[in-house]
Amino acid sequence: MRLADKVAIVTGGASGMGAATALIFAREGAKVVVADQLAAEGEQVVGRIKDAQGVARFQPLDVTNEKAWEQAVAATLAAYGRIDVLINNAGISGSDPNLLSREVWDKVMTVNATGCFLGMRHVIPEMQKAKRGAVVNISSISGLSGQTFVHMAYNASKAAVWMMTKSAAVQFAKDGIRVNSVHPGLMPPMRTSKLTADPTIRAKMLEAVPMGRDGRVEEVAYASLFLASDEASYVTGTELVVDGGYLAM
Ligand SMILES: NC(=O)c1ccc[n+]([C@@H]2O[C@H](COP(=O)([O-])OP(=O)(O)OC[C@H]3O[C@@H](n4cnc5c(N)ncnc54)[C@H](O)[C@@H]3O)[C@@H](O)[C@H]2O)c1
Structure with missing residues (x-):
């Protein structure tokens, strides 16, 4: 396997790519912490993992909340004794018709960028103590190019997310911690998608x-699996x- x-925290693990990642990681032998704001959906993912004889627990987490991160780290250590892998996957869409909304800017930056930073801020110190760890930050093709109908936030x-991955990689390599990013392309719509959920x-x-x-979703989960594993x-x-060639055009 x-x-x-390994012990892995997957943020946004209740839905979409996070849920697929949690399920595949558990099948590959990890003890998985499904961390999300959606309790019922998160518990369902944990149930599916347990039904398949895997090990998992649900952890309520708002990635923008420092206290919630402290609790998530403490609960993971209490349950499983270590944190080997962090998948910073939680996020919200920017496919909002109001392309110059300040409100959208603030919200999207807080969840997607600050939330990812806070994950590293709270988990990397534990990885430093253990002198090992792998972080995978879920970015997007949107982090590498502009798009006509996505808010610039x-x-x-x-x-x-892409660039903080590189900063963390160079800053914490000496501690045995690897940090990489995954960039999905056009995937099934997010729960928060508006324009990009429109069939036209x-x-x-x-x-x-x-x-x-x-x-x-599994095609992205397998990319994270490689980066989280010792194969990488x-x-x-x-x-x-992971974009079917979108950025190569
Ligand atoms: N779907 C796409 O087209 C696409 C493409 C590229 C990248 N991504 C990125 O992939 C990641 C997963 O997206 P998905 O498609 O699975 O979407 P999704 O909406 O199905 O899942 C996102 C999960 O994140 C959780 N979440 C949102 N805000 C949170 C918060 N503040 N605290 C904790 N959890 C929170 C949600 O509850 C949900 O379970 C996101 O970071 C997204 O930006 C998605």
């Missing part, structure tokens, strides 16, 4: 994908794009 005996927040807009977006289809022991500070 590719994550045998989403692009900026995902570019921040999605059809237009698909025209820009050389593979001609959107991605499956010499990989840090880099980005893995």
